[in-house]
Amino acid sequence: MALRHYTLDFSLSAAADSASTVSSLLSIFHEQEMTETVHDTEGHGYLATFVGKNGRLVILRVHSHGLITIDLQCYEEDNIAQLDNLLNALEKKLTALLNGHITRIKRLPALVRGAKVDRYWPTADGRLMEYDIDQVLYEEDSAYQNIKILRSQQFGNMLVLNGDVNLAESDLPYTEAIMGSGKEDYAGKEVLILGGGDGGILAEAVKQKPKMITMVEISFHGFCSAKVIDGCKTHMRKTCGNVLDNLKGECYQILVEDCVPVLKKYVQEGKTFDYIINDLTAVPISTEPEEDSTWEFLRLILDLSIKVLHPSGKYFTQGNSVNLTEALSLYEEQLGKLSCPVDFSKEVVCVPSYMELWVFYTVWKK
């Protein structure tokens, strides 16, 4: 049973008189048979809580600097129309009372807390986003990773790894961007995909008849991605088609292995690829100590990848949210530190389910 949490805020051009503001609202709360408690804020404005039937709770604050905030919490199966009326009554009363001093009235869509299906998945740059998700189709935990496939009304099924929106069925623009935005011809080419457990890149690449695609869906820091493949081959078929049904196809093979030893082996053998697509993980956001290993891992993969990249080949990867300029700069610094010198270009792409613009990189040998 979820909790609905409504907010109604009045921004004012000057501090409101709390005595008159509160007394004008009290009759509304009394009609609702709510019990009032006034709290001592030690000079930080008026604060009262009102507890009513069915577990209803209202918090009324008349702040000392021209802001009035109202919170209303109720259970989901409560009479929502009645609560809308309560909020309407409060809004109407305050609008009349504060007439001429209001700079903004803000009433947000209710936050739904503790619901069976969680609809809130923040962006990479930390903003609150509510998705139109109505069902959890798949959920598995490995030792290090939580894998979910959620159903969005508009984006289709959506893969969420450790709380990050990874790819939805609407997100062909992601796959196109990380394959070079339609400017490349994969026919007859040797292709290496690192990661890509959702099968989106593989499904698009096979259409172009490359010579051979090797996809290494690894254990990243021990993450077992076999479960990603399992979930996606059942619930993301608009994205992966049938390419995940078998680990081998006419022009592809999927290795469920750690990509580091695989890459090292290719380096030793002198094997090269025309296209390498790194779909393993977004660029780390911070350089905090606990993240160091992620940067080291990223640099190691990058260095090995460039070693097995054909001199005229291209390496594609995602970066991160266009707003995370520091993380992107750090990544670009790494590109300058590789054992083989490289150049790069970047592109900003709108991936529908991300709710934020995303940076993609193309890297090549100098």
Place this chain on the structure above:
Amino acid sequence: MALRHYTLDFSLSAAADSASTVSSLLSIFHEQEMTETVHDTEGHGYLATFVGKNGRLVILRVHSHGLITIDLQCYEEDNIAQLDNLLNALEKKLTALLNGHITRIKRLPALVRGAKVDRYWPTADGRLMEYDIDQVLYEEDSAYQNIKILRSQQFGNMLVLNGDVNLAESDLPYTEAIMGSGKEDYAGKEVLILGGGDGGILAEAVKQKPKMITMVEISFHGFCSAKVIDGCKTHMRKTCGNVLDNLKGECYQILVEDCVPVLKKYVQEGKTFDYIINDLTAVPISTEPEEDSTWEFLRLILDLSIKVLHPSGKYFTQGNSVNLTEALSLYEEQLGKLSCPVDFSKEVVCVPSYMELWVFYTVWKK
């Protein structure tokens, strides 16, 4: 001075014991010198409020059905690191205490309430969205309409009319969609734009050298759109270029007039257009009585437009959020009721700043 509102919620597989839960947390609140008030909820779980220094407020609820919710409110200039630590301490203590019974821990990005710049602009289908907005560039009120141009870090400047995100500088996909998704050739054609005060469509259309573009940026229900043009020609130049600087150009004219008499005059004169682009307003969401006039207005415009549409011409318009299926069906019903029979097709497009997929219509004479 804005209020930061944090939430921390634990979903549990069974109801928590409120006595042990609460007593494990009390020492944390006491360390913060917060004053506790326990409220009687008449059987709806445990509810306590804690008021601390600097106007800090915590609401702790141990609901009777396997949900614990914590709210923390503080002022924006408070010590945010300290409050993060408080939330970390609460999360850590509860995680240890409830070990084995937790189905979800959810800690959302803080809601910022009453800030100088408002970052929350819900989608057309009513979902909460936080934008990366850091500045209000333009704000004007006409009798019926509030016009804002806001600066988004990633989407560029963004036109918001009456709280609805209208168009951002990132939104060329909107303009392309409402012009027929690149499948039309405007060269030498007669073009009519209804609305379009941001200048985006006009700026793209003139590039294709039509014979003549007439843009009628109207008073919709008396809305004065001259202010939209004013704001956009200063703050949306990536969208409109210089086309709004003058009301006449080599192949275009802008009429700041109500489009209904203009359309009626064209009908009388027997004038026709090869392309008519209706950018006036989204399809109304409801059929509630107060919305009737909007539907009537829409039908009137549509009927007049089809009358001045060349037999081989095309009429383009936006619909609404792809999730608002009822509103879209109602619109399609209107298309069946016109005095001149029409066919239509629709397309779903990702407009970057909308945070939701959007439907566009193409209509033509049977």
